[in-house]
Amino acid sequence: MLRQHLQAAIALAAILFGNPGAAPAQERPDQALVRTLASAPLQVSTAHAWNGRDWLDRFYAPRGYAPAWNRQQAEAALALLEQAPAEGLDPGDYQADELRRLLDDAQASQARRDVAFTAAMLHYLADLRLGRVRSEYHTAGTDPRLAHFDPVELLRGALGKASLADAVAAAEPQVPLYGRVKQALARYRELAREPQPRLPSPRKTVAVGDVYAAVDELHDRLVLLGDLAGDEPGPQDGLYDATLAEGVRRFQGRHGLPETGELGAATVAALNVPLAQRVRELELTLERLRWIPDLPAGPMVAVNLPAYRLWAFDRANPAAQPLEMRVIVGQAVKTPTPLFIGQMRYLEFNPYWNVPRSITLKEVIPKLERNHGYLATNDMELVGQGGVTTTVSAETIAELRSGKLRVRQRPGPRNSLGAIKFAMPNPQDIYLHSTPNREFFLKSRRDLSHGCIRVEQPAELARFVLRNDPRWDIDQIQAALQPGPTRRVDLPATVPVVLFYATALAGRDGKALFARDIYRRDPQLEQALKEHSDAAASK
Structure with a gap:
């Protein structure tokens, strides 16, 4: 021995x-x-x-x-x-x-x-x-x-x-979010010790006044998770009442679901996720937060991709309320947005959209071959060493395919970047921008872009990054967002932009927030951690 x-x-x-x-x-x-x-x-x-x-x-x-x-x-x-x-x-x-x-x-x-x-x-x-x-x-x-x-x-x-x-x-890690996630992890470990009977999925969406066979179990689950106060009266006569609907609405908001307050199959499925799984998701987030590089005190922008959420805040003033907004990110199947740390260096009001070559080859050229009027319909033009042209022919399509010509979209109401681009030069050509398709922000699943990030409140974000420049107040920003010539504005100092991935977080109120693993990164991290532990055990 x-x-x-x-x-x-x-x-x-x-x-x-x-x-x-x-x-x-x-x-x-x-x-x-x-x-x-x-x-x-x-x-x-x-x-x-x-x-x-x-x-x-x-x-x-x-x-x-x-x-x-x-x-x-x-x-x-x-x-x-x-x-x-x-x-x-x-x-x-x-x-x-x-x-x-x-x-x-x-x-x-x-x-x-x-x-x-x-x-x-x-x-x-x-x-x-x-x-x-x-x-x-x-x-x-x-x-x-x-x-x-x-x-x-x-x-x-x-x-x-x-x-x-x-x-x-x-x-x-010296980021406030780390401590909040730790506290949420401790709480969910305690919650996971409680029995969690499975809630039956309704045949149709349950609204206020409808009968739901498991209203008592639903009430107890919402109290357990903190979405209903413990002193809220229980449901009567098996009816799904307004109190339960409000608790469900809070639960939906914390789990990236449409906040309807109605009980449908997706909400019941989220309620039935074992709390031990939620514990593991919070553990994975702590690992991911350890990856974030040390950043200097000052303004920064952070985007959590699976939560479709952006925060802008000043690390030198942690007590201040951050700017928060919804975002649209890259499509899970085709063009997922990568993780990286960028440096926002300038803004462009009324920008041109220089169509990436991958989109030109996969999308624009096939459309041009079917419809030579595609450029005119979408306010696009071809740019090359000979200048700008809108002529579409077999020859120009061949030059597009070879790379001698490229496509760009002119500023205006059809421009895919909207009225402003937040530039952070990087090899992946990823940036933040506005969008004319504002209805997309109402979707619960918002992985809809080619990889760049569309922001819900572009004027407010511009005000945040320009707030130390006395030449730019909100009225001047709103004026610059109106149709007009392209205008570049260099930032007084670069602003770090952190693109990260976490399927579990904790809000400023300490409540746990969960998101769908849209890019299937959690299993990848699980496998990497298993290999790490196996390697440590073999030494």
């Missing part, structure tokens, strides 16, 4: 490794063993979000490889690791059970125990801040956040003057 404990300690200590230096002549046996363990090799998977090859050695070298932990600190570390589920993390990834056995094994050497605890806490702090798997924001190379976040220094300080709990708090 002792041999197994020692082997487990060695395996755990090899979670991270560094480059050993030459041992001093008068080194104690425990220091020599710490030095050896701190240099143990580890093959870190390239799928992991970080690579701490030298962290153990950097931690121990300044202290001459002397052990760093006492019993009280080790107990505190174990308590924190056992609370990892509160962060959406798995204590098993940090071998918490092995650490407990190692701590209680009187025959285990101090050096092995010490390095094991250091390795586990460095691993935990790094996962907490950087995530367990690589995101689309950091696809290759060293994560730039490591220039400002060093788990080694954080742990060293915690064992010196600060506390381990303070180190964990400092390692958490």
Whole structure:
């Protein structure tokens, strides 16, 4: 048994490794063993979000490889690791059970125990801040956040003057949303312990005054989820009443459903989603929030793609109410909007729409071949080295296909970008813009674009990004949105735009918000996390 404990300690200590230096002549046996363990090799998977090859050695070298932990600190570390589920993390990834056995094994050497605890806490702090798997924001190379976040220094300080709990708090992503999602996760863990009888799906939509066989169960479910107050009177005579309808409307609003207050098949299906699944969705969101790069204080725009929602706010003033609006994003099947961090640099009032080549080849050319009047009908023109033309012929279609000509749409009421474009130059040619098709914002499912993001309140968003420019008030913006010549306005300072993906969030009121997994990203993340845990378990 002792041999197994020692082997487990060695395996755990090899979670991270560094480059050993030459041992001093008068080194104690425990220091020599710490030095050896701190240099143990580890093959870190390239799928992991970080690579701490030298962290153990950097931690121990300044202290001459002397052990760093006492019993009280080790107990505190174990308590924190056992609370990892509160962060959406798995204590098993940090071998918490092995650490407990190692701590209680009187025959285990101090050096092995010490390095094991250091390795586990460095691993935990790094996962907490950087995530367990690589995101689309950091696809290759060293994560730039490591220039400002060093788990080694954080742990060293915690064992010196600060506390381990303070180190964990400092390692958490520093975005307000993270704390709100953590609180929602804790609440849904409690809710998931309650029985959840399945509600029957109605044969037809249930409206106020209709009979629904499970009105009592529906009432209890809405109270459990917080969409009805606990002191609301229960339904009478099996009738779906106005109180229930209001609770259903709140539930629908939190789950991305049309807020009709009527009970249909889609609403009942959402009510029947196991709360354990909602717990997992919140856990996945915490992982995704760990991917978001560190951003400076100041204005920023964030778009959650599956929620079809945009927020604009100032990180220097977190108490201020953010600007919030509905958006339309890329089609799930054909043109999903990618995740990335953009920098909004300028606006264009009355912009031309330069039709992307992919749309030209797949959509415009086939329409031109069927109808040579397509350009005129849609206020479009062809642009090339010879200038601008509206002539459609076999020759111009061939030049379009070869790339010698391109299509653009003139400013005006038919322009697909509407009256304003919010430019953030990027290789994917993704940007935010208004739209003449305002009726689309009323749809509950709004993955309808070719990849760019259409915003519901373009004037308000323009006012937000131009609010520090005294030349632009809301009246001037409204005037610029009227038909007229194209006008470019450079922003006084770039504004970060974060395109992220989360099927579970928490509002400013703390209530959990859920969205459909339109791009089927949740199973992809589940698989990546499973591979991560399997790799950790095999070490």
